[in-house]
Amino acid sequence: MLLSSVQNPRLLYLQSRLSHFNFRIKSSLHTSQTLTLTPSPPPPTSQILDIRKTLLSREKTAVELAGDYLTRIQRSDPKLKSFLYVSEESVLREAEELDRKIERNEEVGPLAGVYVGVKDNICTADMPSTAGSRILENYKPAYDATAVSKMRESGAIVVGKTNMDEFGMGSSTEASAYQVTANPWDLSRVPGGSSGGSASAVSARQCVVSLGSDTGGSVRQPASFCGVVGLKPTYGRVSRYGLVAYASSLDVIGCFGSSVSDTGILLNAISGHDRHDATSSRREVPDFTSQFISKDILDSKPLKGLRVGVIRETLDEGVDAEIVMSIRAAVSHLEELGCTVTEVSLPSFSLGLPAYYILASSESSSNLSRYDGVRYGNQCESEELNSLYENTRAHGFGSEVKRRILMGTYALSAGYYDAYYKRAQQVRTLVRKSFKSALDENDILISPAAPSAAYKIGEKKDDPLAMYAGDIMTVNVNLAGLPALVLPCGLVEGGPAGLPVGLQMIGAAFDEEKLLKVGHIFEQTLQDCCFVPPIAADN
């Protein structure tokens, strides 16, 4: 997993790339097609490998690195509000421990000194985990989620907990009970959701990589909005133990990174069977980074023979023209790399959205029953039992959560079950089948990650249906349980520096390796795009 593209071991590369940034943005907003006169910025490098080099060469200590990140958080988070909790004390303590290890020349894990943000619905034993909800205010879990403990075993240092829509229910992070996170590209815009905090933290370089969760697009859509790489693994690839359940049959823990390599390295660390999760797969976990090829040794058609299907329904009406253009440009880029690109149709595509909202709401109405104020979380004093439940839940849950609990309770009620839940399960089977046949014909499928770039804060807050419609690109993948990688492929007009657009690549079940390989080549060969937001340059 050596990347020879890692040439600049110092973190200064950020600045070096940013120096080109503002200059180019005006001339080339959309894609790689428009050429500029400036030299092309270097493709993103692996921050994880950079840190490793920096630490092992004793160029910087882990404590110094921690200071860099903490300072950046201190400066930018009052504006961004990516984090609900930052654990300075434990970060410095763990960094000191790491420095001692390095001093003694001890073996350090693949994520040593990697500062990670963890979405607030993933349990961490030493930090509060509220899932963005008032009902779990100050709740500190008794245990680490499996993904977190695996990261820690690999040497990662958890910086803090990132903001999210309450229980993952939302697409803009505006449904957080605590704060609204801003998009690092334009502070007046949303970072996407529900893992908006994790996406904006990586985008603004407040942490190296982060964990999110994806039930209907909650990793991929914010990755697209914030111009970072987001990976939703196959259902069952990563243990859900310790992930606060929203919709159990759809939930997966996913990864954010500023490069495909970082995302792959993080996935390596958290994947695999877990005896605490009966739905986690026993499949062997390959080294997801072993397929990465350095840009320097790529031949002219590195993806020759790769069959790529563009999902026709995702470029139809309702998708912003600029987004369609960006995706078309990405298609040209893939063709230049040697791919055979054809259009495929998924007839059940439009059915996915209503089916998703029925299934996810149904499961959530059940999963959220445990927040009754009896054992943990906020409890409202009451005179009798029913009002204890009513008051606790009325005050503890936000309106979007209540809306989904109501919808789900309705869909599961006697007399309605067949018309809603059962029907939606049948649609799910159809969706799975149509993906299966499309992926028999193609190696990967591509689509936008969202029908638009980041929108303004407040723009859709009071229109839940418009908000739901924004999930059209991603929910089908969850229904089918497939892996998908979102990576920035272009910029569109908007904000002070343009707004990033994400390309979604969907693969066959458990074939994250192929997605990462293709994504890596795409990223390394993409010209004239630099996906570092202005706020990261300010710091």
Added chain:
Amino acid sequence: MALTMFRGIKCCPFSMYPSALVARKHVFLYCTMNNSPSQTATQDKAQANAKVSTQSKKMSKVAKDYEAIIGIETHVQLSTLTKAFCTCPYNYGSQPNSSVCPICMGLPGALPVLNSKVIEYAVRLGLALNCELSFNSKFDRKQYFYPDLPKGYQISQFDVPIATGGFIDLDLPVEFGGGHRKFGITRVHMEEDAGKLLHTGNGSFSQVDLNRAGVPLLEIVSEPDMRTGIEAAEYAAELQRMVRYLGISNGNMQEGSLRCDVNVSVRPWGQIEFGTKVEIKNLNSFSAMNRAIDFEIARQELLHSQGQADQIVQETRLWEEGAQKTVTMRKKEGLADYRYFPEPDLPAVNLTIKYVDDIRDSLPELPEMKRRRYETMGLSMQDILFLVNDMDVADFFDATIAKAADVKLAANWIMGDIAAYLKNEKLSINEVKLTPEELGELIASIKSGTISGKIGKEILFELLAKGGTVQGLIKEKDLVQACVFFYYRD
């Protein structure tokens, strides 16, 4: 771990619980019943008989015009080492909340993982009850709010139970008129138990003990095939024997390891539709079942005979041991909607033919098989029922006669002097020093005339208390009968 686990828990008081909660109190407090754990169904019946007869006298006039229909739902707590979905052990009576973890406390993010023993035990019982097994079964969530239910839903099985359509054979005790019965079993399904509520004396708050939450249960639903209290009690007693024979539960009613909820309705003879059914809870012994059902039948028959059948409403009634009657606990307000749906955290339960065959091959000889075998050996039904009631006694008997001991004599010794000794000393048959081999030897020595019956008895008590061999004791105590000496001198 134990320490950190409690960080998240707040076994919290909720002040001033509603009246329904107060009423429910009785349901959970099995421990207030004072039946000794060692009682057997047969012993129960003797007391029951007397009480029932007085009550049934006043009803005898109307009784023959009506027919009672009884169906039973039984919950059997499985004696697996750990709970159904986590690795916590369960021991009855341990300190509240001392055997809990994130999973059985329903902490955010915790997931259930099925203990495979639960399936094995369910298959054992399914086979023993002559059921058809579902080779592709699944778990569902049954949803309702109650403080003893940590997740807000119970993991159970809904439309595809692990076993369906079986039956159970039993023989009624001779003192109740005897007779063979076959009762249908509708279904057997797997589920998890809830915790327990502890109410403070002054009623100002309640506490939750989650030790029992997540303990595996099998729910056995009978067909509405029983007609009298004694049939129902015998059905439950046979289930208890069965789970003990199968080694899947201790079947102890006082600890709540075997709980029966009984549905009773009454209809005029010849009517095809069932009458309105009433559910009875708080039945902590077979005798209580018998008496409660007969009381309830009489109550309903009386209402029917007085033209007040409309006073019988669908409700849950509690058996009050003190007053010897059933009282209304709560009226059913329409059907509860549990919003069942498939449990997404657990994969489907798929059985293979080999798995089932292996379990079938490992089943012990079940009570019904034993009864039929003993019958062919010429034992009376009274003897048979006594011996078969306790598997250890039956095994002891079988081991005794395996050494060619006289069947009738072996039965008599076990049911007579040995049973009396066990009762006095409060021991089980496995706890005495006497071995079946020596009992066989003793019987043979008496039969051959080596020792007299009286001396045999003396030796028996020595063997029970101290062990040793018959031959050794005869020599040691020089107990050989005189006539034998004459015989040798000849």
